Amino acid sequence: MLVKTFGAAVTGIDAITITIEVDISRGIRFFLVGLPDNAVKESQQRIESAFRVYHYKWPGKQIVINMAPADTRKEGSAYDLPLAIGVLAGDELVSDTMIGDYIMMGELSLDGSLKPVKGALSMAVCALQEGFKGVILPVSNAREAAVVEGLEVYGASNIGEVIDFLNGKGGLQPTVVDTRAEFMKGLSGSDLDFSDVKGQESVKRAMEVAAAGGHNIIMIGPPGSGKSMLAKRLPSILPPLQLSEALETTKIHSVAGKLAGHTALITQRPFRSPHHTISDVALVGGGTYPQPGEISLAHNGVLFLDELPEFKRAVLEVLRQPLEDRQISISRARFALDYPASFMLVASMNPCPCGYYNHPEKKCVCSPGVVQKYLSRISGPLLDRIDIHIEVVPVPFNKLSEAPVAEKSSAVRERVIRARERQQKRYAKYQNVYCNAQMSSKMLRSYAMPDEAGSLILKNAMEKLDLSARAYDRILKVSRTIADLEGADTIQAHHVAEAVQYRSLDRSGWAG
Secondary structure (H helix, E strand, O other): OEEEEEEEEEEOOEEEEEEEEEEEEOOOOEEEEOOEOHHHHOHHHHHHHHHHHOOOOOOOOEEEEEEEOOOOOEOOOOOHHHHHHHHHHHOOOOOOOOHHHEEEOOEEOOOOEEEOOOOHHHHHHHHHHOOOOEEEEEHHHHHHHOOOOOOEEEEEOEHHHHHHHHOOOOOOOEOOOOHHHHHHHOOOOOOOOHHHOOOOHHHHHHHHHHHHHOOOEEEEOOOOOOHHHHHHOHHHHOOOOOHHHHHHHHHHHHHOOOOOOOOOOOOOOOEEOOOOOOOHHHHHEEOOOOEEOHHHHOOOOEEEEOOHHHOOHHHHHOOHHHHHHOEEEEEOOOOEEEEEOOOEEEEEEOOOOOOOOOOOOOOOOOOOOHHHHHHOOOOHHHHOOOOEEEEOOOOOHHHHHHOOOOOOHHHHHHHHHHHHHHHHHHOOOOOOOOOHHHOOHHHHHHHOOEOHHHHHHHHHHHHHOOOOOHHHHHHHHHHHHHHHHHOOOOEOHHHHHHHHOOEHHHOOOOOO
């Protein structure tokens, strides 16, 4: 008897339907074709064991299973459930009247229980687009998939429940998630707050400007000056995720298997902080079994690179394209994938190997030329994509003990949201431009030209501070953001003056 069940394969962050054709006829041989990997081929042993627990037997006949499309590689153990149901339906032990209405995925344990799978949200989206009635998944993936409206989602804890359901004996109840209510419930503030940081008002201001314009920022300062503490609090002043952004972010984390148990929707902006020993593949994604990298996991959020010069140069250089294009294209011999990568880059570094160059109290012990050599570990093209450079000076003890309560993140976030709203309205007619950091050079001439006094300050700064040519566009973008925070339509002299202060690493002689 020939029957068909349906599964899904994840490619990139999307899924495609896999048709599993099972033909049972006279004979004793078993064939599994359609480009399965070893994990799929090993499914027979898991399925046989699960059958015995529920008093079913592996058919003593010839079984041919084809997984179509045959030129798409099938990877992982998540195909256990549709393969098992296909075999039972082909042996007429499961009714075939409903199996064509559902995409089924799940890894079987030897006792027949179902283990969670990766990419459940992508599979649910695929099922809806392909016109399926619903999906049947492990119970731990049900809430994640139920975020997709207009689809029946059933969570099963074992294969016995699935068999009873398909035979019309009930046993499974649809999982229902109110997506908007789930989204709103998760929009509560972060546990980390800017008010926790005493002093550092100039750095906080720079981070507010960065958040308001979507600018990349690098902080340079000695150990213990608060760089990491400030970076971890940046998400608390970013605008809250929109529902579409939350769904896209959840899909990426679902594919990577990074969702916490029973999490339906990611509602907080991601904050990723990889160690400096990370490889370039782990950062951008890919691998033998393609997975999103750290830059995609930081999509719609923050990627924090602590001690930037300690990262391998090859790893840092792969950031150049995604910083510009807001996505990463991975091409290999067997596949080509695109992962989204629209993130804010926040980096920190010591000013020199010993960490105390330009320190107000401690003396730097680095030999001449070492500071410049240390800084040169970061290439010019990468620095070119970082709009704001800010020096972080340690807070003296007397200020730590006497500093008043600082401004809370909620107050800063309100100003950031208002500035972002101005930018979204301004760039409404442009595709994929949502904030000042994404402006092209042509757009700068239309929206970011300062008044006469501002132009004069910029001209003097370029000449006297010997700023590089690449600093010019960055200063204009940051100036536009500072004006937006004030609600000003034109860029004025004090906006430009503040933006000039955020180009520390471009100043001639900064590193000796």
